[in-house]
Amino acid sequence: MRAEERILSLLEASKERGELQSEISRKLNLSKSTVSEILSVLEEKKAVIRAEISPKSYRVWLTKYYPQPIEEVIRIGILKASEYVRVVSAGKKVGAIFRIYRNGIEAIKDLVHGVLDVAASPLITQAFFGVLMKNIKIFRAVAMNGSGVAFSVGKGFGCSEFSTMERILRKFMKAKGINESIKFFDSPEDMIAEFPNLYGIAIWEPYLSMLESVEHFDSVLGDFVCCSLAANEDFLEVNKDLFDKFLEKYDNSSPKEGIEPLAELTGFSKDLIAKSLSSYEFDVGFEEVKRDIVELRFGRIEEIFSFY
Structure with missing residues (x-):
């Protein structure tokens, strides 16, 4: 793996923490001059942000993880x-x-x-x-809309936490007279993996179009x-x-x-x-x-x- 790719991989793993420039040299066993040259090129490409945190000491982030706004970057x-x-x-x-x-x-x-x-x-x-x-x-x-319930044969509903899905699912359950518990999942993929064991899942498009036996929320509750x-x-x-x-x-x-x-x-x-x-x-x-x-x-x- 090239030195540039190794630096980018290290910064990807560091995410919002970033890395001290001196630590990049140590962790990757690269010379300070090599790291400095590569970071200068990556800065020009706006791929990384390098900020001085003390005299002659710099912390480096991938641009997408830098914890402050960056001029002309969205x-x-x-x-x-x-x-x-x-x-x-x-x-x-x-x-x-x-x-x-x-x-x-x-x-x-x-x-x-x-x-x-x-x-x-x-x-x-x-x-x-x-x-x-x-x-x-x-x-x-x-x-508006774009979500609903896909039904299965188990117990309880799957849902994302503190979301439109949770809010609308509770209204849907009340309107339909359904009394089931709600289990929260961190991602739609996790929810779908558990789908066979649930009574249903509250999920959005395009996941909803991938499933059978569905009912759209807006058909019961109107637009939202x-x-x-x-x-x-x-x-x-x-x-x-x-x-x-x-x-x-x-x-x-x-x-x-x-x-x-x-x-x-x-x-x-x-x-x-x-x-x-x-x-x-x-x-x-x-x-x-x-x-x-x-x-x-x-x-x-x-x-x-x-x-x-």
Whole structure:
């Protein structure tokens, strides 16, 4: 393995911690001059960030893990969902760095800590963390609907924790008179693996289109906002023009534009994503979000929304 690849691999493993430049030399048994030359090249490519932490001492991160905003760089976090076709399409047009998360809680934690600049994730999670941390703003609703229950033959429901899925599943169970426990999973893959042992799972597209014996939530409960688009306020101070450019691309994009790039990011087939898009309603404005604000109603929730 080449020295550059070894350095990148070490930094990938270090994630948000980063590595002292001197430790890179020691851990990889490379000369200081070799490490310095390689890092200089990677800095020019914006692949790494090197920050001075004391005189002649530097810490190095992969750009996607640097815990502060970076001028002219936008890092976007998404879950594995068809809903984000327009997010991915717009992000690609402004050179975004994408990160794929297992669940909304992990994504929103990185957003409030500044490791992410923008996140597309469940509205309820963003709203709660926005009120609690007061350092993110929600700018768009991504889509409505696009999820439901797939039924099996076991006991209890599988669901993602503190998410739109949990909130809507509880309403669904009440509407249908179903009395089952809920078991939480860290990822949709973990939930599907346990599917045969459960009564059902609450899951989103395109996973829902991969399963049989399903019932869409909106067919029982009507329309509901699933996910929203939020940005870290420190990022906005540094990159307001870049974010405005991203929003412009987002507002003018169509779901079909994002099928191919989303397939490349997530590993889903283009046909599966295209098939699942009919489950969503992408024309969502602030009026639709207001219904959920009224229902959620905690803290100063109105202050975290910035639709313009």
